[in-house]
Amino acid sequence: MRKILILVAVALGIFLVVTAPQAAANSVTNVGNILYDAAQSVSTFVTSLL
Numbered sequence: 455m456r457k458i459l460i461l462v463a464v465a466l467g468i469f470l471v472v473t474a475p476q477a478a479a480n481s482v483t484n485v486g487n488i489l490y491d492a493a494q495s496v497s498t499f500v501t502s503l504l
Contacts, residue, residue, distance in 0.1 A: 470478045 467478075470481075
């Protein structure tokens with residue numbers, strides 16, 4: 455079941471890149487920004503503890 459879900463996710467990703475490359479790039483950028491903000495928040499928290 456897990457392999458099927460991974461294959462479906464990969465197929466969906468390829469489909470989105472082929473049909474709407476700009477939207478796919480924006481999505482990746484947004485996810486990257488969210489992860490960066492989260493890491494920065496954790497870093498600020500840990501720094502304030504010290």
